[in-house]
Amino acid sequence: MKEEVKMSALAVGAVAGALASSAARRLSRSESTDGSMKPPTPPESSPNKKNVGILAIETYIPSTFVSQAKLEEHSGVSAGRYTIGLGQDGLGVCGDCEDVNSLALTVVHSLLEKYAIDPSEIGRLEVGTETLVDKSKSTKTVLMDLFGDNTDIEGATVVNACYGGTAALLNAFTWVESDGWDGRYAIVVAADIAAYARGPARPTCGAGAVAVLIGRDAPIAFSDPREKTTHAANVWDFFKPDHTVEYPTVDGALSQVCYYRALEDCYSRFADKLERFSKAGKTGECFDADSPDYFVFHAPYNKLVQKSHARLYLIDAKRRYAKKLKNESEEEKKSVDQDGVDTENPLAEWLTKPNEETYSDRTLDGVLKKLAAPSFKTRLADSNSASKAIGNTYTASVFLGLASLIDKAGGRGDLTPGKNLVVFSYGSGALASMYRLHVRVPSQTRFSVQKMAESLSLTQRLESREEIHPSELDNALETRARMHRAGAPYSPVYPNVGRLFPGTYYLNGIDSKWTRTYSRVPLDAKMEKHGTSLAPPIVLRLSKRDTVSIPVTGKLEVLTSAAEGSSDKLTEARRRVACVITGVSAGLPGGGGRVFGPENLTRLVTGDQCITPVNGSLKMAMLDKNVVQLKKKPDGTVDRAPVDTEAQVVKLAAQIGTVDLTSSYGVPRGLAETMDVASQVAVAAGMEALKSAGLVSGKTNNPNDWKLDERYRDSTGVVYASSFPAMDAAVGEVMKYLQSKTVGAADSVRLISALRNRLLRASHERTLSDEDEASFARLLARAREAD
Numbered sequence: 101m102k103e104e105v106k107m108s109a110l111a112v113g114a115v116a117g118a119l120a121s122s123a124a125r126r127l128s129r130s131e132s133t134d135g136s137m138k139p140p141t142p143p144e145s146s147p148n149k150k151n152v153g154i155l156a157i158e159t160y161i162p163s164t165f166v167s168q169a170k171l172e173e174h175s176g177v178s179a180g181r182y183t184i185g186l187g188q189d190g191l192g193v194c195g196d197c198e199d200v201n202s203l204a205l206t207v208v209h210s211l212l213e214k215y216a217i218d219p220s221e222i223g224r225l226e227v228g229t230e231t232l233v234d235k236s237k238s239t240k241t242v243l244m245d246l247f248g249d250n251t252d253i254e255g256a257t258v259v260n261a262c263y264g265g266t267a268a269l270l271n272a273f274t275w276v277e278s279d280g281w282d283g284r285y286a287i288v289v290a291a292d293i294a295a296y297a298r299g300p301a302r303p304t305c306g307a308g309a310v311a312v313l314i315g316r317d318a319p320i321a322f323s324d325p326r327e328k329t330t331h332a333a334n335v336w337d338f339f340k341p342d343h344t345v346e347y348p349t350v351d352g353a354l355s356q357v358c359y360y361r362a363l364e365d366c367y368s369r370f371a372d373k374l375e376r377f378s379k380a381g382k383t384g385e386c387f388d389a390d391s392p393d394y395f396v397f398h399a400p401y402n403k404l405v406q407k408s409h410a411r412l413y414l415i416d417a418k419r420r421y422a423k424k425l426k427n428e429s430e431e432e433k434k435s436v437d438q439d440g441v442d443t444e445n446p447l448a449e450w451l452t453k454p455n456e457e458t459y460s461d462r463t464l465d466g467v468l469k470k471l472a473a474p475s476f477k478t479r480l481a482d483s484n485s486a487s488k489a490i491g492n493t494y495t496a497s498v499f500l501g502l503a504s505l506i507d508k509a510g511g512r513g514d515l516t517p518g519k520n521l522v523v524f525s526y527g528s529g530a531l532a533s534m535y536r537l538h539v540r541v542p543s544q545t546r547f548s549v550q551k552m553a554e555s556l557s558l559t560q561r562l563e564s565r566e567e568i569h570p571s572e573l574d575n576a577l578e579t580r581a582r583m584h585r586a587g588a589p590y591s592p593v594y595p596n597v598g599r600l601f602p603g604t605y606y607l608n609g610i611d612s613k614w615t616r617t618y619s620r621v622p623l624d625a626k627m628e629k630h631g632t633s634l635a636p637p638i639v640l641r642l643s644k645r646d647t648v649s650i651p652v653t654g655k656l657e658v659l660t661s662a663a664e665g666s667s668d669k670l671t672e673a674r675r676r677v678a679c680v681i682t683g684v685s686a687g688l689p690g691g692g693g694r695v696f697g698p699e700n701l702t703r704l705v706t707g708d709q710c711i712t713p714v715n716g717s718l719k720m721a722m723l724d725k726n727v728v729q730l731k732k733k734p735d736g737t738v739d740r741a742p743v744d745t746e747a748q749v750v751k752l753a754a755q756i757g758t759v760d761l762t763s764s765y766g767v768p769r770g771l772a773e774t775m776d777v778a779s780q781v782a783v784a785a786g787m788e789a790l791k792s793a794g795l796v797s798g799k800t801n802n803p804n805d806w807k808l809d810e811r812y813r814d815s816t817g818v819v820y821a822s823s824f825p826a827m828d829a830a831v832g833e834v835m836k837y838l839q840s841k842t843v844g845a846a847d848s849v850r851l852i853s854a855l856r857n858r859l860l861r862a863s864h865e866r867t868l869s870d871e872d873e874a875s876f877a878r879l880l881a882r883a884r885e886a887d
Contacts, residue, residue, distance in 0.1 A: 152277045152325075153318030153537060155285070155547040158211035159503045159558060160203055160309040161490055162192035163601045163627070164568045171303060174570035182303045187402030191491030193568065194293050194307040195576040195594030196583035197606045200231040201242045202618055203291040203309040205605040208243055209620070211287065211311040213603075214555045215547075219247040223284030224275050224314075226255035228265030228495040230340070231292045233616070242616075243289070255286070261338055261348075262398060263527025265290025265310075265495035270533070272314040273322050286314040292494030295577055297347040304401050305573065306491020310499035317542045319549045320506075320521075326377075328535040329370040331362040338528030346584045355528055356404060357459055362532035363408050363524060364415055364455055370522075370534045371419065388416040389472070392536070394509065394521040395479050396501040399487040408524075409476055410468035414458065417447045446471065482508035483521075489562050498525040503556055510553035517541045566599065566630045582815075588614045591811045597621060598628035683793025685785050689754040695781060696759075696788050711752050719749045720858060759784045766803035786818035848883035852876065 167190055168182040182188055194203075204227060212219065225247075227239045238257035247253060254275070258264040265288065272286040291309035296302045337355035340348045371387040378385040385391075389412035397405045445451070446467055450458055458464050486504035487493070493500055502523065509515040519539045526532040539549060579594040590610040597606050602625045608617040687695040688703060690710035703710070714722075727743040743749060759780045761767035765787050772780065787806055791798035795812055797805045808816060856876050859868060868876070 150277055150316050151318055151321040151323055151540065151542070152273050152314065152316055153321030153323070154312055154502075154552075155315045155318050156211060156215045156217075156313035157499075157503050157506060157552050157556065158207055158214060158311045159486075159500060159556065159561075160207040160210065160291075160604075161486075161561060161565070162194050162198070162307050163599060163604070164193045164566045164572070164595070165190045165489070166193055166570050166573050167567055168303060171570040171573070175303075185403065186303060187406060187488065188303065188491065189488045190567075191303065191305050191573070192307045192493075192565075193305075193573055193576045194580070195592070196579040197592040197594060197597060197600075198293070198307075198604075199233050199583075199607055199616075200229050200291050200293060201233060201239050201616065202605040202607055203293070203307070204229075204239050204243055204289050204311075205246065205618060205620075206603065207291065207309040207311040208287060208289055209246055209605070210603060211313065212246065215313065215551075217285070217313065219250045221285050222247060222250065222253055222287055223282050224254045224272055224286035225289070226268035226271055226286070227257040227289045227291070228260075228263075228268040229257060229291050230259060230261050230264060230494050231346075232259065235343075239289075239291070242618075260495075260531055261340075261528040262292075262400075262494045262497060263525060263529075263531040263533075265499055266525035266527070266533055267531070269312065269314070269499075270328075270535075273325065276314055276316060277322075277325060281316075288312045288314060290493075290496040290499045292496055293580075294492040294494050295346050295580055296350075297345075298574075301350055301352065302573070302577075304492050305577070306487075306493050308490050308493035308496045308500055310496045310503055312499060313547075315547075317544050319540060319542050319547060319552075320537050321540055322535065323538045323540070324377075324536075327370075327374065328533060329366045329373065331365040331530070331532040333358070333361070333530045335528070335530050337530065344585055346580060357456075358528065358530050359400075359404065359408060359526050360411060360455070360459055362526050362530055363411065363534075366524065366532055366534040367412060367415055368419065370536075371416075374536075388419075389413055390475060392479065392522040393519040394483060394505055394515075396483045396498060396505060396521055396523045397480065398498045398524060398526045399484055399501060400492045400497070402484055402488050405480065405484055405487075406469070406472075406476060407465060409480055410465070410472035413468055413471045414447055414450060414464070417445065418451055421451045486558055486562065495527075498523060503558060506549060506552050507556045507558035510549045511559075513550075515539055515549050515553075586815065588612055589814050591814055593811060596628065598625075601627070683789040683791070683795070685788030685792055687756070687759075687781050687785055687788075689756045695757045696784060711754050714749065714751055714753050714755070716746075718755075719746050722749050756781065763801055765806050766801045782820040785820055789818055790816075849880060852879050852883055 168186070168188045169179075171191075172179055172182050208225075211217065225240055225243060227243070229239060233239075240255055240257045244251070244253070255268075255271070258267045258271070260267060268288045268290070272288050275281060276286055289309065289311045293307040294305050296305055335354065335358050336351070337358045338348055338350050342349070374387040374391075375385070378387070389409075395409060397408060399405045447464075450461070450464055483501040483505040485508055486500050487497060490500065502521075505521065506515065517540050521537050521539075522534060523537065524532070524534045542548070576594060579592070583590060583592065588610050589612045592607050592609060597604075597619075600606060600621050602621050602623045604621045605618050606621065608619050610616050684701065685696060686700040686704060688697075688700050688710055689695075690708075690712050723743065723746065729741045729743055729748070731739045731741060733739065741748075756777070759777075761772040761775075761780055761783060762769045765784060767783065775783070787796070787798065790796045790806070790808060795808055795816065799805050856868070859872070
């Protein structure tokens with residue numbers, strides 16, 4: 101009986117709990133008595149005493165860069181197209197010896213070293229990127245090599261165009277702030293290589309990585325997790341549907357509009373939220389574009405950041421106008437013009453226009469630029485400084501802006517406690533977030549803003565980079581395209597690791613099982629001298645093409661006759677053809693005995709005569725082969741006519757000269773003698789093609805001058821074609837065998853008579869001299885005596 105009572109009590113308790121939960125849900129949704137829904141009422145904001153945030157930060161930037169001003173000149177566009185039109189000064193360049201894994205390895209290892217962080221202190225590691233090298237294995241797992249025996253590390257790789265790093269950061273904030281936190285630090289890594297095909301988007305390339313250490317009691321804190329808004333929508337402004345290429349599909353105009361939409365949505369709700377929080381805290385403060393001490397924006401290019409920041413002033417004006425209409429009395433409304441707009445407001449013309457109608461309004465752009473210019477200089481110039489010099493870094497972009505702000509403002513001592521910064525992160529597709537960070541004095545002394553600024557030394561690192569010729573950008577992207585589609589195995593070629601910063605990780609290669617291995621440039625290594633080309637000969641040759649080729653070494657797809665009728669399959673097969681011709685050689689007859697010469701291709705193009713008369717000895721040799729001519733009649737039947745007189749032998753022919761592999765190419769004589777003429781010519785053609793490609797010097801017959809560098813061997817092939825089938829060796833061996841059998845068995849008289857007849861046929865007058873006849877007579881006499 102007592103048990104039944106207990107069970108009933110438990111049942112009642114469960115029902116009561118359910119009713120309370122239902123009531124709470126109704127209150128949180130502001131459900132009215134009539135069942136209609138009202139906007140949710142936000143909870144009162146209160147400071148987060150945990151002060152989760154950024155303890156330390158480290159960046160990686162490529163060791164080489166291209167000047168945007170010089171790129172303008174190199175590209176043949178008008179001056180200012182990139183420097184003013186995009187607002188960019190330079191862009192970082194990465195070749196195929198670096199990938200997203202190597203960038204992440206470099207920046208995380210550097211973070212651990214600079215701040216003396218023991219790997220065991222890390223409990224979460226999360227990576228944001230969109231530059232994938234594997235569709236399954238995450239970059240986070242590659243980074244685990246840096247943490248020794250510490251395998252108890254949460255987190256994974258987050259993928260979304262430009263936003264993956266922010267998603268990783270917010271995940272880390274939540275983990276450290278939660279009750280499930282185990283007391284260890286979190287590391288967030290954002291790394292990307294922005295690569296674009298030739299065209300208007302190529303100047304927005306770039307590369308970089310940032311690693312951030314997250315923990316409690318941070319000097320730059322996400323003090324109130326509710327100071328955040330997010331925008332999510334389904335748009336196709338930037339995406340990478342083709343896995344065979346690294347380049348994205350981009351709708352530039354749509355992407356800019358999507359950026360504006362996301363910013364306006366996030367900022368409007370962010371400002372409303374902070375104003376509600378301030379009212380709840382009895383401060384009653386208004387939030388607008390002049391409220392934050394600093395802004396940090398995602399920066400594909402600086403001009404977009406300038407224009408986007410300026411649009412905040414239009415949003416503020418519209419918000420104030422909407423509040424004014426809501427709060428004014430009827431009498432006050434009459435004091436304004438008939439549209440309800442204050443005509444003295446410089447933005448009055450646009451206050452009632454939908455945002456979509458203002459995106460391409462140049463007049464408005466001019467007004468907003470003038471209004472926002474002072475604020476941009478004080479609130480955004482510092483955070484935008486690094487991205488102007490490096491270019492687009494996708495997921496790392498907003499973090500690079502944060503690092504730039506710490507380096508500049510923190511280095512000057514301006515990033516002082518009490519100041520706040522608003523961060524806006526955007527990723528195509530689209531995802532975006534806006535949140536606020538606060539500068540504070542932590543109780544711990546291990547991490548501070550000053551230590552971050554000193555450790556970064558970002559300005560000095562940017563100044564230490566090597567400026568390279570704009571053509572190197574194409575060279576670098578050429579090698580990256582080659583790596584992206586080359587298959588396995590693969591050996592990187594660009595640039596030489598001696599041009600990388602000390603401490604940089606680089607790709608050793610990809611083996612036949614697609615496994616990637618990495619090495620690190622020693623911290624005490626001396627960089628190679630600047631100024632020389634970074635590109636190997638094969639890349640230099642490819643860069644001369646009008647369009648970026650895809651020099652790959654994957655499988656060649658062969659069409660069957662049935663598939664040739666399908667234009668789609670034919671186009672796809674041609675697109676997948678996995679080779680690029682970088683060197684050509686041609687061996688020709690009729691060149692005065694020289695088979696290969698620098699003028700051969702010119703001779704072919706100009707139609708030079710390569711056919712020469714057949715001499716008497718060659719005619720006799722042809723007669724000895726007992727050639728049978730096939731003459732086809734009009735009715736389709738064939739006559740066989742043996743060639744048994746000199747008159748029937750061809751008079752003109754394309755006659756190949758001699759090739760000496762030993763004296764010309766350094767091939768060991770013993771090896772050369774094992775080849776027939778066709779094989780020797782094939783080897784020589786391959787050597788000359790390698791020389792034409794710039795892969796060997798070929799200056800002398802020293803074998804080292806014809807030796808292919810090991811790093812090019814797996815990705816280089818030689819295709820040889822000849823009109824002479826390689827039958828000489830087989831025919832020669834058969835002839836030797838027959839001669840050994842017939843010469844020994846034939847009598848001397850017959851051999852001498854045969855020799856005399858050959859001499860007669862070779863003679864123009866069909867006669868021999870008296871001296872020759874006398875010699876043959878003596879030989880015949882001796883032969884008869886011997887028999």
